[in-house]
Amino acid sequence: MDSYLGEIKLWALDFAPEGWHLCDGTLLPVAQNQALFSLLGAYYGGDGRTNFALPDLRGRVPVAAGHNSQTGANLHFGDKGGTETATLTQAQTPPHSHAVNVCSDNGNQPGGLNRHIAAAVTSTPPGNAINLYAAAGGATVTLDPATVGTAGGATAHENMQPYLALNYYICTAGLYPMRP
Missing domain, CATH: 3.90.1340.10 (Phage tail collar domain)
Structure with missing residues (x-):
């Protein structure tokens, strides 16, 4: 052939x-x-x-040259484009929330399963670990939205x-x- x-x-x-x-x-x-x-x-x-x-x-x-009316892409013969990595900005992430379980009880537990962040910490003797958690089941507390900051960094991720x-x-x- x-x-x-x-x-x-x-x-x-x-x-x-x-x-x-x-x-x-x-x-x-x-x-x-x-x-x-x-x-x-x-x-x-x-x-x-x-x-x-x-x-x-x-x-x-390789992709076909020409105009795609569905996507609006208009590629001319010989055009190059694309990237192997991408860094998302905050504006490019969809609106979402992060749940944080906080309760009104005093902290008297070490971290672990079925624990919530405590509203207050009981006194801790010097040299001991601070117990920041309370057992799950206490009254939950609503936080001011400003207390949860921006997440993520400015590092690129693979885009292939x-x-x-x-x-x-x-x-x-x-x-x-x-x-x-």
């Missing part, structure tokens, strides 16, 4: 077969690759006079779907695709 010049295939190979090149952004000279350059131009890089770049699909997922790394190859020696 003959392949078209510029055709890209996803293969489970760790080498480029003859007439194919890894889609790794390599710069190729226009003079030795005029047919491929006539198809790709400088969409993927290069100066467009003496050299041009192959698409670089390492660590990328599950993946399997394979190689994309582009046909550099094949049939020239005729335009309709």
